[in-house]
Every structure is written in C-alpha cells, then in structure tokens.
Amino acid sequence: MTDGQRAALVVLTRDDDVRATLSSELQRRYGPDYAVVAFDQPDAATAELLRRELPVAALFGGLGGEDPDGLTALRGLHRDHPGAMAVAVVRWGNFDTARPIFEALTLGQLDRWLYVPEVVGDEEFHRAVTEILDEWTNRQGGGFEAVRMIGDRWSERAQHLRDTFGRNRIPLGFYDADSAEGKALLEGLNLDAPRLPVVQLRFRPERPVLQDPSDLDIADAFGLLTPLDAAEVYDVVVVGSGPAGLGASVYAASEGLNTLVLEPEAVGGQAGTSSLIRNYPGFPTGISGNRLTFNAYQQAWAFGSTFHFMRSGQGITTEDGVLRLALSDGASVATRTVVVATGATWRRLDVPELDAFTGRGVFYGAAVTEAPVMRGRHVFVIGGGNSAGQAAVYLSRYADKVSVLIRRAALADTMSDYLIRELQALPNVDIRPRVQVVGGTGSDFLETVTVRDLDTGAETVDSAVLFVLIGSEPRTDWLGGSLARDRWGFLLTGAQLLDDAASPAWPLERPPALLETSTPGVFAAGDVRAGSVKRVASAVGEGALAVTLVHAHLATLARAPA
Template structure:
C-alpha cells in the first residue's frame, strides 16, 4: 500500500511505480485534497494505470461529485465518509475491487522498455543495440497508449524519444550506447590495468580466442565496440557449423560463446572503442576513445569486417528508416505481408532471404551477377530455389532510393544496358562487400591495400622480415608485424570467411600466444 498527502504527491508515486514496471490494483482518492480534487487525480492516474479500479471518498455534501466521477472517470465505487465500522463499509468494497482487478490484472514486466517512433533511425539503433547484446526488451510505439503512458510517467513528450526505461525504473532519454550498456547490465570498465591477453572484437574469432585464452589460465579481456557476435551474430540461421545438424542462429551461438567465456572468468567490455595500439617494450598498450588505456603481454585483433555502404543517391538519409545494413532481424515481424528487397548474393544475404521469407509476402534478391553459384553455398542455393516467395533478380543494381518518413521507392537498373526502372519498396536490407575495421591501427601494423591485416609468411618478402621486427625468428602463422600481436578471423588478409574458420583461428592464436610467452 502506498499513501500520499496530496494528489500531486500521489501522481509522483504512480509515475515511479509505472517506470518500475509494477502494477496498481486500486486507486482510492478523497474528493477534497490539496492542489487538486479527487476526480482530477483519478483522471490523471487513469493515464498511467487505465485498468486500476477507482474509488472516490466523499462526504454526504459531495454526492454530486460522485455522480460527476462516474461520468468523467468511469468510477467503480464511491464511499461516503465516515465509513465506520470499516469491517462493514470499507474492507468489503476494497476486497471486491481487488477481486475484480485480479480477474484481469495489468501486465508486469521485468524487461527493459523502449519507447520510440516506428520509422526512426535513433529508435532503431537503440533496439538493434539491445537485441544484438541479447538484452530482453519490450518495444512500445510512442503514439500508442502504453508508450504514451510511459512517456507521461517520465514527464516527457513524443519528441523526447527514444526513451529507454530500465527494470529499476531509470529513464534514459536518447541514450548513447555507452549509457545503455551501463544501465542494462553490460560491463564497460576493466577491473585491471594489465592482462595477459586483450582480444579486440567479439565476433566468432574474438569469442573463440577469449574462451581458449581464459580456459588456459590467461588473464583475458575481450573488448567490443558494439555487440558480441559480429556479423555472424546477426545471422538468422547457420546450418553448416559443425555440431549443429539442425542449424543454429547467430544469436544463439553468440550467447553460448559469451556465457562460455564468462564461465572461464574472461572479462567482456562493450561500447569501448579502441583507437590505438603501440608497443612499450614487451608490453602492448591499447588506447580507448575516452583517453584511457589498458596494457597486456599479447593482443588478438579480431575486429572482423563491416558491410560496405551502398553509395547511391537518397540511401544515406533513409538508413534506419527502411534501409538497413545486415539482417536487422528485429524488423522481420514488421515485414509481415510486405515485399522486401535484399541486396547481395553471399551466404549472409541468402540466410536473410530464407528468414524473411517466413514473414514477407515476397522477398526480392538483387544481385549483380548472373546467378548465386559464385558466392553462395550450395545448400543455401537449394533452399532458396525451393521457397516460392523468394525471387532472384540477376544483373540488377540499386542506383537510388527515395521517400519521406521512410523508404518508399527504389531505383534499379541492369548494369549491362543501363536501363532503369523504379519499384515501390519500404524495406531494403544490404549485404554487400566486406570492409575491415582497421583504420585505427594506422601505421602500427602492416595491412594490405584493402586494409586487411597481413600475418605470418605474408610479412616476409624476399626473405626480409617486416620493418621494425625485433625478434630473431619469422612471425608465427597468425602473428602481425608487431611481435605478440596476432590477427584472427575475417580481419586477417587471405582468411577463409566462414564462422568455423574464424573460431578455429581464435583458438590457434591462443596456442601461438603460449609459444610467444614461453620465448620471452
């Protein structure tokens, strides 16, 4: 039971209860209160808890107020003061109200809640961050009743979105990823200043390195800028990964790997951007974007790759509002009965097409080549051919897009003839190319012309080791041009772009790290 000495104090208590995701069963209000009367209080309280039972306490002279309350706030009951004896006049009424509410209570929630607009890039970014970090949340549209009630409880308007309300009732208005991480249980600060192994990037290669490093007794920390899993974590279904004959989603695989790393006491930091790497004698120093740094004996670079941006007029401003990079699986239910467009012909695009075909009326795959055979696994080609609502459009490029609040039209063309055409479209998911996330390495590590990290024998040219190499041996297989720094997974030049090989390289890097440490 919560009591208040004024209507405003009671409303403030109700706002806190609403933000914490708790329930209110019965509202009892005296008609005569400071600052506002009981009817005004109940009318405001209904905006927060519309299903709570409402009881007005009135004096005999205020019976007209009770009639007004029945018409204005759909009053469930009114009580005339005094109500002695309460066993006869008060308690039975409260019991009846409780019984009526228990028959259809409000829903409670222990999840994080996100309030935003349907076609809003910032709202999508918040939802995507939470989903990719496996944080349960409820999505509420600002213009719908429950979303509006949360905004009211937080003292905000529909202009103040996205709003994130954590399970403890904390309100975050237009939060950054770092603010989100700090309030939803993700770790953002290292516990130590020095480690045996720092893994940069939490895709399959990074998670593999963290699991093997920590399980073998190395003080290990895994640093991720956005979300664990990388591109593989966004995959709706991986069916050729060893040990999962029925397939496994990227999120499931990521969750298992993350829990496994934590089991072996690896630390996992999120929303931390590594902006520099340097050697300090036998120590490797990593600098964060906020000016702090950590040191380690060894480093594994596993930053993976990102999808290349589709450079066409009108698309940049529609990103997050109908134009998405990667699978954006959180949007799949919203595509029910719609026509969607997928750009790309590799495995990630094929997995997305199969997944979205369960929701969309038709999935259009746009590819530049003549068919899928050059870039996609045969099992996926066979699946796509067997699904009736997936249509592959060969020799098709996207040359532009347009729309108001969201994507509305795509401009396509055949690159052979240059013949353009326009289609109505609200959804486009892009899976093209692969760009390594290595700009931050600058000149500290040798990279190839496309930015991929060169390792092992690739660093030895005409029998000459890389400039600055100080050891009397050639670099190990996954070792970079800085001794003690290794690369694994998609970020490495000439690597096999598959989940299994990335995990294997992460494990192999740890084996080579032991050799490196033993020789120091």
C-alpha cells in the same frame, strides 16, 4: 485454451500410437503454458485452429510409417502458421525418412526433426522440445521487459539500440512513440519534451529513465563501467567478441591466462545476427547464431575472462616492451599480448540519395529484428553471397515478396548450391540478375527504389524495402598506421608480412608466427585477417590457434633478460 496458455502445440499424424504418445508427453510437461491439440488429418487441424484463433508455437508432424506424405501435410499447415516451428517427428528405425528430412531442411521447409519418445519422460525428447520453444519465443519477442524503450520505429539510433539489446539477449519491450501505447507510456514518465529514444531500466529498483542515451550512458546505467585497474598487466587482451574473439577468450581463460575482452556492440559479432547457422559442426539441424555465440560467451565468462562492453579498442602502442591499448572511453590497458578479432562490417551502397534512409527502409545486414515488420511488403535483398541468400530465406517468411538483386548473370559463383536451391523452391522469392539499385525516394521512410538493368540501361521504379548484403569491409580503421594491412584494409599476418622482400613489414629477425601481425605479440584472428575463410568455425579455430601462439610469445617474454 485455459488461462495462462499462450499458444498451441499441434500434433498431426495418422499413427494413433504416435499421436497418443506425443500428446500425452507434451501435455504433461507443457500443458499449463501451451494448449496441446492433436489431429489425424490436416483438414481437421486447419479448421479447428481457425476456429480457436490460437497462435501456434510448433507443428509436430509425423513422418514415415502411416505418414508417408507427412511433410506435405506439415507444409500445408505451416503455410497457415508461418511463425510456428515446423518439426518432423519420426519413429526410431524409420531410416528411409533421412533423405526427405535432409531435403526439407535444405529447402527451408522444416525447422527441426526429432524422434518420437519411446519411454515416458524421455529427457532427450524434452530437451529438443524446450529448444524449439526457446527458438519460437525468441522469434516472437514480448514477455518480460528488463528494458523498455520508446522511440521512433524507423530512427537509426532506436534500431541500433534495439538490435544491440536483442543481440545481447536483454529482454526488451519496444514501443513506437507514435502509437497509442507509446504515447501513454511517455506521458506516464512525466518528461518535459522527451528526447527520443527514451530508455527505462525496469530491472533496477529505482527504474532510471535515460533520454537519447549514448552507448556509454547505457553501459554506465547498467553498471558496466567498472574502471580498469591501471596497474594491471593482462596476459592477453582480446579485441572483439565475435566467434574469433570468443574462441580466443574461451581457450585463453581456460588455460589460465589473465584475459580481458573488449566489445563495443554485442557478443557474437556478425554470427550473432544470423538466424540459423547450419554448417557449424555438432549441430545437425542448425543453431541460431545468437544462441551459439551467447553460449560461448557464457563459457568464456565461466572460465574467468573479464568482459568490458560498450568500449572499443582505439589503437595499440608499445611502451617499455609492454603493449598498451587505448579504449574509446579514454582509458587504456596494459597487456603482454593482444588478439585482434574485430571482424568485418557490411559494405555500404554507393548511392548518396539512399544514405538518408538507412534504418528507414534501407537496412544493412540481415537485420533479423526487422524481419517481422516486413509483413505485407516487397523486399529487395541486394547481394549474391551466402549471407544475402540466408537473409532472403528468412525474410520470405514474413514479406509478401522477396527479390534478390545481383549484378552478375547468376548466383552459382557466389552462393552455396543448397541456398540457391532453397531460394528457387520458395514461391515468394525471385532472383533478378544483372541489375543495380541506383536511386530511391521517400519522406520519413523509403518509398520508391530505382533499379537499372545493366544490359539495356532501362530503369524501373518499385516500391520496396532494401536489405543490403554486398560484402564486408574489415574493421581496422582504428589500427591505421600501427599494423600492416593489405590494400583492402585486412590485417597481414605470418608469412604475408615477408612478401615484400625489399621492405618486409616485419621488424624482427625471427620469422613472425602464423597469425602474428606486424607488431610482435599482436595476433589477428577471424574475418579481420587477410586471407581468412569468413566462416564461423574457422574464426573460432583461429581464435583458439592464436592462444597457442600467445602462450609461445609469453614464454619468450619470460625467458628474455630483464
């Protein structure tokens, strides 16, 4: 390895031509940053990589032709380098590789596949390689630190901030306050009794330091608290920037509407926390939820949507025929229409003694940022839905062992078949049916978890970390009393508002539009809506549909007598 090379790109194929082509293409483009090493046999690769002690960014394994068992060889090598991206490389025309590739992707044994470049400087090949390296870099973290944070690794606040910075793609360096590095950095800042977490904005020339900052303190320091023009009446305010809000803001702004988007946490919502979305049309090998939604954010912004971060919607009222939205920073904004796209959040475990361990061994959601810290640990994933399945697959890359705990007898009713097969194929994952977590103990960090067998009542105590993915609750508390909701709190829209014929929740003579809520001109899209499908594509689609209904409503307002 020469200076500046941070990891290896490994080529493994018996085909001399393919090996030579891949090596030279990779070497010419990526040589200064990565050591390109090529092998014709897995044993030779294993020995050489061990000898060189190189981290591996990507394993490019030939498949088909002279490498009929290419996937087996690739899998063997990947076991030694689980952080690397596993990539199958096939020659154009080797169509019989399609089935094994599909199977391997489904079983999580492969991250990507691509064609061997047929010409020198094949840009499609290089675009795919760049995306692979981008994904690997994202998984690693490190590098440029726009923001530096020193805090207690397991404090809920530090974790929330780490997660928020990560999901907003802000390059962050995190240092545990107890580590030698963390202590030295704190000392260097000369703070008297520092209040953790300490956050330093290193991209600002004066490098300001914030101690235990609130979200608004951070937004202010980032220069994000541009006051809203009190006189402005927006065409549409989109509340929430998950897939539904992003869908709405892309279409609204691209169709010329004056659009404001509010987001208190991170662009992408729940989808932004998913390590790999495999069922979004147009991405045959999947795409990270963060990448997908961040691209949509950039698209909405480029069309002219205004984004206001770190502020949430707090209530909607109607004043003189105009809607007014109260914001968490005390301001308010006037608008002709609203799209509520506040989605849903994870349901909490109803075990009081585990509350104190939230963020200290009990994590809600997939917590992608925490996964690498699970090395050497036993992880319990609680939940039987697709999100739990995805989280278990992702965590199994790092944790020693992953157990999926479910109350039902089997996963078949709640999880997609491809995910069940993927979990069953992973050697370090097991599924524990008919069990429930009922307690836990620890000091700074969760140490033991008590699990009850729902059939026998017997209780066992394990040492494990919990990832809880037991379904979601709509984020509609802020709308209580103003918009009609179902008994779970999801927003009623369209014909649902007329279900109770005796006292319909709809105030006008004209029927409500498809996604219209009980307040005319306020629409709901995505997971927050009663009866929604809870998929990224449907949330995006509902966001786009809401904009069509917004246009129709604006046209009605324009026609109404003044």
